[in-house]
Amino acid sequence: MTTGGKAAALGRLLARAGDDIPVRTPRVPAREAAERELSDPRYHQHDPNPLQQCLNWFGNRIDDLFKAAAGATPDGWFGLLTVITVVLLLIVALRLRLGAIRRTATTSRALFAETPRTAAEHRSAADRHAAEGHWSQAMQERMRAIVLALEERALLTPGPGRTADEAAAAAGRAFPAHAGQLNAAARAFDDVTYGGRPGTEREYALLTALDSDLRDARPHLAAPAGSRA
Template sequence: MTLGVPVEPEAPDARELLLDELTDPAYAESQPTWFDLVAQSVIDWFGTLRLGEGGGPPALALVIGAIVLAAAIAAALLVYGVPRWRNRSRLTTELLGERDRRTARQLRRDAERAAASSDWPRAIADRYRAIARALDERTIVTALPGTTAHGFARAAARQFPDHAGQLEAAADRFDGVRYLDRPGTADDYALVRTLDEAIDAKPSPLPAVAELVGAR
């Protein structure tokens, strides 16, 4: 019996599936941080040293080298902050009051599909979540479990003050369709989408250290 499911997807569909798979947070979790790379380099360097051998450096030089390396690591921590060993499972399973592991790209895609079907509540909610997810992926603002739409908007406004009013307006639209059973409109979705595109086009503020925002 012949099945109707294609064995191999068409090229555009295959590309879409591949991009979705590669943007899954699980891949980011497995990548070493800059701190991991520096620490491994230090370990490897010490592994090449041999005390008591004619060709190796004297003990005093080793002590001085260790002090210099420790000072460099301490300075890096002061400048860039502690490496973000975050529990990604917690941060990616809840987003603005709902369990959601989608990436910003996936949320935007789903929002556009919902908008094409005039499903404005879903389109607005997904697009606002895309803003939150994108800022988390860019390590600018991290919405912890329990963060409200307006709590996130205030945190994001501190990083992008030019968009403070739009962020509050978008949070109002999100709360309206999410909690107040408002139907939403094409104009409401356009407001949130325009905000998402504007923020996404802006460079990350410096220093690029994520602001953690909890429920408030």
């Protein structure tokens, strides 16, 4: 190889070696330069907004929680879904049970559960319900009219919270000949009001006839029925 060829080869080797020598930049200035570069708005124009970031974070945490639960549950995801289904069914059953208990506890068997009215007003309400074929409501109003009519005649002592059975028993002492009909009327009232049994036209007719008979009957006046000793 000639002297000129050696010089050319050496020059190429030195140039190649120069390309392989790394450029060393101090650490702190390099970090600052990188931060300045990354702060350019061009790099962040497609970033999610803060709300979306929060939702993404929350979704990731929920996903991690379910994955952890699935890993700790036999049969993995299938077992987890089974457990969730059972828990939901228990919650529904408990809710229905508590609702039933609450309704039972708060249900009053008192004959009058609203603002007091006169016997005539209850009779009018009964007739309106009967005209519309609402026999249960008609029976309830007619039974209330019967009891109120006796209270208005001072044959029954008004008793707040009195039940239909109690009123029938007290009225039966004032009208012994009608005691059986009064007891039957009280049972029918309880059946349609608390037992959920629908009333019938025939039962309403019997209550209407009893109401009419009691208005014309002469009471047994040994003592005011339902009075306190």
